[in-house]
Amino acid sequence: MRRAGTPRRRPLVAVAAILAGVAVPGGLAGAGQDTFIAPQSELFTNVTVIDGRGGPPRPSSSVLVWGGRIQDIGAQGSVAAPEGTVVVDLSGSYLMPGFIDAHASPRTTDELRALLAAGITGVRDGAISLAVFEERGRGGFGDDPVPAVYVGGPVLDAGSAPRGAALESEAAAVAEVARQAADGAGFVSIASTVPPSWLVGIARAARRAEVPLWADRRDGGWLLALRAGSDVAGPLVSGDAELLPETERGPFEALAEAGQVPAQIAWLERLEPQGPDVDRAVTALLSNDSALLPMLASASASLDCPAAAATCAPLSNDDQRALEAVWPRAEALVRTFHGHGVRLLVGSDAPRTTAWGEGFHSEMQLLVEAGISPLEVLGMATRNGAIELGQLHERGTIEIGKRADFIVLEANPAADIRNARRISFVVIDGDAWTFDGEGNWRRVRFN
Template sequence: MRGAGPAAGWRIVAAAALLGVPTLPAEAEGVVQDPFPGLRSELFVNVTLIDGRGGPPRPSSAVLVTGALIRGVGTQGSMVVPEGSMVVDLSGSYLLPGFIDVQASPRTPEELHALVAFGITGVRDGAVPLDLFQARGRGGFGEDPAPSVYIGGPVLDAGDEASGVRLQSEAAVIQEVERQARDGADFISVSPNVPAEWLVGITRAARQADLPVWADRRGEGWLLALRAGAAVASPLVSGDPDLLPVAERDGFEALAAGGGTRTNADWLARLESHGPEVDRAVTALLSNDATLAPLLASAAAPLDCVPDTAACASVSEVERAELRAAWPKVQALVRTLHGHGVRMLIGSDAPRATDWGSGFHREMQLLVEAGIPELEVIGMATRNAAIALGQLHERGTIELGKRADFLVLEANPLADIRNASRISLVVIGGRAWSLGSDGRWERVRFN
């Protein structure tokens, strides 16, 4: 992300009235009054808009921001703006919704700032321990500029070392779901340690409260969780024996039984990307109206790390070579799921497997490399994530009345998805920010 100013792809032109843009007078008898008097307004003009709704980019667009909200989307000539509005020329730039990372665990303001530097204006933290949840509560997660953080409450856990709330029975888990719903949780997170036979009761209780269940990294894979009613599953490279041909399952499970380690490469070597087992997985996803967070960047981390460094220490050269040879199966599996209309999300898995922010962009790049068009990947990073979090009414697209969380890019992300990291401005709740040359965040004030 580059620093602020004209070189970063934007410039303040003048007050709207000086440019002949129609304005709403602050007071005028017999006309509709400005519904937001006293709030600052900016009209961003001459920008190519990628609104997150799936349609083609719209050149020569204008976006009106008043306070924290988007109050108009169209062309400059079609806008009637509040008196005193400032016009910001974004010629040559691209404007799109802020990204939402559905799988990350930021703990400090510095980590939140690092996410914002990569255009992430919303993040789901699905691994909040009980003590941290109680210490910080829901909401106060950092200093400006910070993304909105969505948490579902402490993770439901049944392990010896609980990562959230340790529970001893299915009845206790269901009671905890009901308690979190009363407390205003946005979703329910289930630890891999929760027994599979409890999942049906958990998802039933969550559905009664209109809350989605996110089941991450279950040891037996995500198919069982989906069949129990989970709304979101991850990761794609799961080690799920049920996704393997029947003839391959015993051999795969025997690796662990014999004291060995089952690797992603072992699982992929046995996978049939277009086999009947994958068809059944597609059916489970579609029939539940469920969503998948592939977490490809996490699976590909052994391929991306620099040999002979600490990040690569746990993976041998042989394992990396096997994973590299099997990676085309991952890409084929992505294409199969996408081709059947399975909704996908973008998650970085930071800091577990990737770095803050960069892992999110690596995920988008890997999906494009697998054959998904850039425009659809951007939709996964924005609108799909907002739907999965129950936040589409507020974010995920550039539309009238939504929160003004958006990015201004210097280059076209539809020509090269890597351009999605070439950010000149991040706007969060109508407040614009730029990363200065000294690496510090600077508030950009237009009037």
């Protein structure tokens, strides 16, 4: 069992700044992309800090930034700033850590831009090879700022594996885990096609290599992977028969195989959100100190398919009504896991079923609608993501000594999660960025 937040070997392939396409508060002046800005210290004052650690917002606060790090935090007037520090008055604004999308697969600069515009400063890419992304990181993104991108090796896949590592045996899977770890992969992902009998061997190989194991088994079976030793499992509404009462598993699998009813509807109709089978899943997650990806936005995407989603297939009117009728069970299931203290992550699943950036905010909204407070959801979208990426020592919360990676909002997201979309500007490694609405990225100079 690992200790939450323990740093692990995960490559930070691309770290750059983020933009936001809304108004910048007074006291800021846009500087062109080619303008060199010498390092300076900035004192952000009169701002309400939401630090991501679970406590209430702290009004009338000051945050001192220098050298790309947070140097001090305190009540207004209590932070001593070095001579020459630029003071930035953020009255009426809210400062919080940048978001971390725990499950997305960006491929292009435009896709990364869309994530940045949504306030996402870090993203875990679950479906691309390290070599491909490193090649793009060396020049494929140009001079545009991009979020921190954390990558693993090709997904372990016993099927055709168009983007993964096609495997023919457990021994081959174990060898692939060792190879990916040696290549510096930040984590290993296992797909639904990997046979259950291989899971224990794969998990042992991951532990030997000290590389985290993520179970992306959207067609079910993540609970088996979890019992084998997966560090992260999901998606929650995946059609995993083991979460159903034993008497319902056979009928569900028959319906799902026949394809007469969408799998998520047939599964939710038979689910007991507070039943003993769900309780066993909770116990497994807590025993392993593992995290869970609900990905409600992905599961519900068929109700309102975004145009930018890659594989979302709209439901018929009858199926839409059926999914709406059983959706409260999905919400109750999330509340069960959350209520027992399971660590939840926010992942958009873009572009599979949700649009870039928008899917992440939809996921936060759905978690709030499920009965979790906005403040807790903000912690899932920041601190929890940093824990699972082994980056809590560097990012995910607003604390002295951590990277100056944060977003500044126009309104309080702890009062209304929709306010998390109202981004004024973003600071990464001490540099502030904004977007002028005409396709130009601009670094912001404080004066």
